[in-house]
Amino acid sequence: MMVKDRIVYYDFLRCFAIVLVIAVHSFSQSFPEGGVTVSALAIRNLCNIAVPIFLALSGFFMAQKNFNSDNYFPFIKKQLIRVWFPVLFCSLPLLVLDFLHGHDLFYYLINFFFCGYSVYYFVAVIIQCYLLLPFLNWVYKRSNKGYIALMIFTLLLAVFCWAVKSYLLPYYGINLPLLLYAGGFWMWSVFFVLGFYLGKRKCNISTKMLILFTLFSFVLCCVESLYLNASSSLDGVGQKPSTMLFSFFVIPILLSEQVKNFFESIHSRIFDFLVKIGFYSFGIYLTHCYILMFLKSVVKKYLQIFCEQNGFIQWILLIVVTLLVSFSILWICKRLFPRFTRLFLGV
Numbered sequence: 001m002m003v004k005d006r007i008v009y010y011d012f013l014r015c016f017a018i019v020l021v022i023a024v025h026s027f028s029q030s031f032p033e034g035g036v037t038v039s040a041l042a043i044r045n046l047c048n049i050a051v052p053i054f055l056a057l058s059g060f061f062m063a064q065k066n067f068n069s070d071n072y073f074p075f076i077k078k079q080l081i082r083v084w085f086p087v088l089f090c091s092l093p094l095l096v097l098d099f100l101h102g103h104d105l106f107y108y109l110i111n112f113f114f115c116g117y118s119v120y121y122f123v124a125v126i127i128q129c130y131l132l133l134p135f136l137n138w139v140y141k142r143s144n145k146g147y148i149a150l151m152i153f154t155l156l157l158a159v160f161c162w163a164v165k166s167y168l169l170p171y172y173g174i175n176l177p178l179l180l181y182a183g184g185f186w187m188w189s190v191f192f193v194l195g196f197y198l199g200k201r202k203c204n205i206s207t208k209m210l211i212l213f214t215l216f217s218f219v220l221c222c223v224e225s226l227y228l229n230a231s232s233s234l235d236g237v238g239q240k241p242s243t244m245l246f247s248f249f250v251i252p253i254l255l256s257e258q259v260k261n262f263f264e265s266i267h268s269r270i271f272d273f274l275v276k277i278g279f280y281s282f283g284i285y286l287t288h289c290y291i292l293m294f295l296k297s298v299v300k301k302y303l304q305i306f307c308e309q310n311g312f313i314q315w316i317l318l319i320v321v322t323l324l325v326s327f328s329i330l331w332i333c334k335r336l337f338p339r340f341t342r343l344f345l346g347v
Contacts, residue, residue, distance in 0.1 A: 009260045010060075011278030012271065013053060018281040020050035022288055022319050025119065027237065029296050030315035036229065036237065038222075040311060044237045045221040045246070051122060051239075052247035053254065054281075055188055056195030058126055060255060062133055063199025072134060079130055083123050083282070084115075086346035090286045091117040116179035118289045128185035129192040136196050147197060154190035158244045161187050166228065166240045182239070191247060198255050210253050217246040277323065283330040283347035284323065291329075292322045 024047045031040050067075065094117045098108040111117055115124040140147045165181050181187070220242040228236025253259060263271070277284070295318055333341040341347055 006279075007260075008271075008275045009263050010057060011275040011281075012263060013057060013254060014278035014281040015274045016278075017050045017053040017057075018277065018284050018288075019319065019323060020047040020053075021119075021285060022292070022322050023047045023315070024050060024238075025289060025292055026296075026315060026318035026322065030311040030318065037311075038226075040315075041225050041229070041237060042222055045218065045225060045243065048221070048239055048243040049247045049250050051188065052191040052251060054122070055126065055129065055191040056198070056251045056255065058129065059192035059195025059197075060199035062130070062192075063196045067133060067137055076130060080127065081343075083126060083346065086282070086286055086344055087115050087120045087123045088112065089344040090290075091115075091120060093290075094118065111179070114179065115183065116177065119178070120286075121179045121183035122285070124179065124183040125185055125188050126192075129189060132185065132189065132192070136193065140197070140200060151190065151193050151197060154193050155244065155248055157186055158188065158190045159241045162239055162244055163241045166236075190244065191251060194248065194251055195255070198252060207253060207256060207258060210249055214246065214249040214253065217242060217249055221246050277327055280327055280330045280334075280347050283341070283345045284326040286346060287329065288322050288326045291325050292318065295321055295325075 024044075027040075027044055027047070031037075031044075036044075065075070091112050095108055095112045099105060115121055136147075136150075139150055161184075165176075165187075169176065169181075185192075221240070224240055224242045225236035228240065330341065330345060330347055333345060334347060
């Protein structure tokens, strides 16, 4: 099922991933330190597949493009405009605020141009992955076994790097900015590399085997979270070595033909609406943090008594309202100012 040459299932996956992104960023408001239940911890671990899904989808579609020395650099230029300009535009208010507060302008200009504001590190990562495309093409064309070895290497690299972030840096009391510890391709490239492979050929591993590995790695995620949260902090709910394994096994399932055909067989109006949200996912990613900051203050001021008895109520409220408000603003902007919205909000 396609709409204007778009396969709607993949827009559904983008919707699923952006909902998880919002869930990640609203979690700490709903479950403060020391108040995380086991069920909340388990659901929060599921949300960690959001960024891997976006990266895998990017790799999946990049695999279907034919690059050579003539068209690669025009493609990179086009992609930079498509993803970097919107980030600069959405980061501008934060840069202005820092300037007005008299902070070090040079430091914040670096943050501004290298996607260091808010949660925009993802764009820095995806640009680095685009730069890896000629290398991925070269490895894949030379040897299928060589490409599989590259996937295993990038998986081990990601596990190692997140182990350093989760265990070694806290041990020495080192607290790095988000861009420095999460903005490098070495932390995430495994999912772009995996998506690229899945875009070139179908996965030969049985779905049953993948589900078994997924369940095992998810249990491992929860156990690792409990260990990292032993000091009543929220350090263990985010990305960590085990979530790299969990996401690595989930993605081939989500991108399998069986799952795609199943979702396309249950066509409904709700499905159509979710697909529309997926189409606007990049714009929602860029704008949702502003809306979420406003909603957090509203919840804290007016709905705290209603929500404080159950963190899940507050969490669901923040997710749903943030998603719908972000989508509505982008939908209206797209109708009124289509060219502006495309260039500066990415949709």
